[in-house]
Amino acid sequence: MHKNLIFVFFLIASFMDLKAQAYEYTIVTSIESVVPMGIGRSRIISSEEEINYENFTTSRTEDNKKQNKSKRSDAKVSNFDETKILNFYSATGINFQNVASNDAFLSSKVNKMIEEGWELAFVTSGVESDAGKGDGTGIFITRFIFKRLKS
Template sequence: MKKTIFIAIIGCVLFFSAIAQEESKDDTPHFEVKVITSVESIVPLGLGRSRLVSTEATRDYKEFSSAQTENDNTRNKSKRKNIRVKDFEETKLLNFYNVGGIRFQNIAANDAVISSKLTAMLAEGWELVFVTSAVESDAGENDGNGIFITRYIFKRPL
């Protein structure tokens, strides 16, 4: 008898807990996400441009998306000018190369500037959740171009 009552109580607790969780679900985001991007030139002779870029502008990806199906392959007809962001913060960084080749002082200077930005973001309540980087390096004799890009992805509660 005690086992039956115990199982019934546990069942009721789980049932009402599930109802409470279902009622608390909504589509409202609980976090906002911000991406900071560093683009560092690896063009020989220091001819490239290096920047740290961020924006306060928002875009709803749904406005620029379409779902492709077997019966409907209509593409999204958004104009590039509607996606483009013209208000953004651009912080100058130094190029990895100068006339003499790779410049380690420039790399250290970029680290200091990027660290300053990341520290400011943390002080504003952002949490760094992911970092990803990639490189498009010199592809040979006729290329001479390249960039090193890093994206810092932050989140914070709304």
Template sequence: MKKNLLFIGLLVGGLISFSFVNGDKPTAQVEYKVVTVVESIVPNGFGRSRMISANETKDYRDFTTTRSDDKDKDEKNKSKRDEIRVKDYEETKLLNFYNLGGIRFQNIAANDAVMTSKVNAMIAEGWELAFINTGVESEGGKGDGKGIFITRYTFKRSL
């Protein structure tokens, strides 16, 4: 009797565990969107700061060349710069980090408020913030006092 109950228990447990395995289930399709924020770190407020978001898509394969050791198989990508450019995009004006008095903390707070508004709007549209990447180019190694701070927000959502 105990062996039968053990066998039935193992059989039911095995069937339940296999019900969670579905090799035929398609993976969820997602799309990604990148919003780039470029903030000027040029002294005296001479730089430009913007939040950029493309409204059109491009296929990277149209502008990609595959290289190999066999030079005879290499093909030159003949795409033109104007084919790569995106002309349909949103450009949101932001304030520069610096003004004549130095770092302007009020400008940083204003930029944070505008960027937060964009993030909240995208989340309301069904996007999920997936990644944030940052980088800085300060003085370009030339001591010229010019530079930018870039933040890329990568969003994703299910199709």
């Protein structure tokens, strides 16, 4: 009976410790151009600094109209990594070698993040593609959301 109580105590303590762990998150974004003939710009972007979103948030209620005095230009980070990657299209259409090359770039970035103690938590993507005759623009954007235990 005594051994069972000790086991239950350690089991509960380990679950409590897991809940008490705090994580920090970071986002890496890939932007891949779908503009033909290499005209577009494709990049992997990761910020190297933090911004407190509250400094740029305005709260609006009937009783309280707190206005934020921060300018939009103050919200821009100056320290970020920008990795050039390849566009999806060439003059003849989809360039599969470019797609494979971008996959290699992204795999390298993800593996580096994991080496640094980050864990890939979520991936989300979207596309703004060519809207038809005369448009000729578009991007494929993917956000890789990483987390790790706060130190």
